[in-house]
Amino acid sequence: MNKSPSSSRRFTGAAALVVLTALYVAQAGAVPQASTRVAPVPSADAGEPPARSGDGKARMERAEEADGVAAPVRGAARLNIDSGQQPEGIVAEPDGSVVVTFAPTRQIVRITPSGELRVLATLPAPPPQAETPAVGEPYAGGIVRAEDGTLYVTYATGTDDLTGVWRIAADGGVPRRVVALPSGGLPNGIALDTRSRQLYITDSFAGRVWRAPAAGGPAVVWSADPLLARHSEGFAGANGIRVHAGAVWVTNHDRGTVLRFPVTGPRSAPVAGRPETVAEGLGEIDDLVFTGDGDGLLVAGVTDSRVLLVRDGKGTPVLDEEDGLQNPTALARHGTTVHIASSAQYTLTDPHVLSATLTR
Template sequence: MFRISAVVAAVALATVTAAAPAWASGQVSVVHFDLAAHQQPENITLEPDGSADLTFNGARQVARVTRDGRITILAQLPGGVSGIVRTGDGTLYVNVNAGAQTGVYRLGHGAATLFAPLPAGFVNGLALDGRTLYATDSSAGQVWRIPLSTGKAAVWAQGGPLAKVSGFGSNGIKVHDGAVWVSNTDTGMLLRIPVRHDGSAGPIQTRATGLAGIDDFTFDGPVVLAAINSASRLAVIRPDGSHTIALTAADGLSNPTSIAVRGKSVYVASAAYRTQLDPNLLITRF
């Protein structure tokens, strides 16, 4: 059972005391971004010092937000930027949608280069499993597998529960406990795809339903924390598929897109795509 227990140290351009829900104690720290500059965070990964690396989709940028609230633009990309992961040596990989230049880009030493070209669909979530990347295409209902050793992408899983209905199919993605987990935004499902011994995809399993508007998510032990974009909520999904709402717009969420966990700290990025109000990074503690 999760409970917010304390305030995270100041991690903001502006730190506010939110109206805390009944199960919360203390403050919530919030970094507010510039909507006019299209600073709408789509995805997140964390640095060892707790800084957050974010993709600003509309601005076509990757930015770093430090513990004292400083924002540094790390890269300007040729198209909209979505998923992001960090390897152990500090290299960042990001998904970019840019027509013929669509694919996974590698950021290192101040430069961004196309690492793995992908067909122009809508490349969205990105996950890392050791030396292998997995990327979702929300338009084609696919999961791509990309070894870091070669950068050669191949479709790993597709269709069925991954397919879109009218907007976004396979979206968020994480690797956990021998499987690739994927959210389908259109159907409101959380899916699990076992990784077989030979690296191929096993049968797609539905692990939770009734999550309309689910975007990206993360694991905290066996529990999933999911961003419910359209409803501006954070859902806590238990191993049996049941789920409850932990945070809402009243707590500062504004179309949340992605979540990261470091120890007891939980980072929730909100892009304000629909609300057009206060894109932000909310940080609290469970």
């Protein structure tokens, strides 16, 4: 997420090559998980890895402490900052493609495994005088994919007629707003509960989670717990969001925390239970993704340019700028493949989409 309307970012890169190992330790009452390894993913656009500082010794030592080893990383797609190709959200597709949101151009774009780009939709522009809370410019944020390929995207413009959740057909076309949200907020992360057909949307400016039917209709405040709020002088509160194992999980950007909200009540009108802070002290973070059916997860450390493996309430860096990461904003997993949107929103130099394979 941009902290100012003047921020820029771009993607360049070739292939992903990652190896890291992490041993998950079961908590009381949890199901033990096997060790997780991230292995290389070949790309059709292989090239030299990004330049690194030093010989990577510190990175190797850090990975070994997490029961893992890290090897060089390469990007999976080349994008053009001069064309406004600055990705914010990312979602994986079954064929190995990813779909990203380009915040400045308001575009939803499919990127194939070979690096080809196809614009699926462009969200309508607000009037020139419109100002989006916190970021200023129009903000195409998080994205989620339904089982039939339908895409849902958050969009903030500072105007009542455009701010909300927009739906795009799997093959693209004219986008349609299906959920209206207040213009004074910043809808950002989005998750879909496939069982209840409910969407959950974070508002990073107001510090809340909205709930709305995926079919479209009014949104309700699902939670406005103080743990979702940003710091008083901060930038963003509730950010990344996932539905997982009977709960809604949310990151807080400013506070560096991961929260778990149990889901209670009827399926047609789920209710937020009392939140639990499952991890803290993670720095300024953005998105999260689970590594499997258990509670092991990866978190994007956007400011510190790293990806953290979270276990036992703590985060261990497993990828960082030595691997080519530059301000990662979003994570996506399909099967054993994890995609990382490395946005370079502050470094403004050499961002990538990274891909890696989880093996057990």
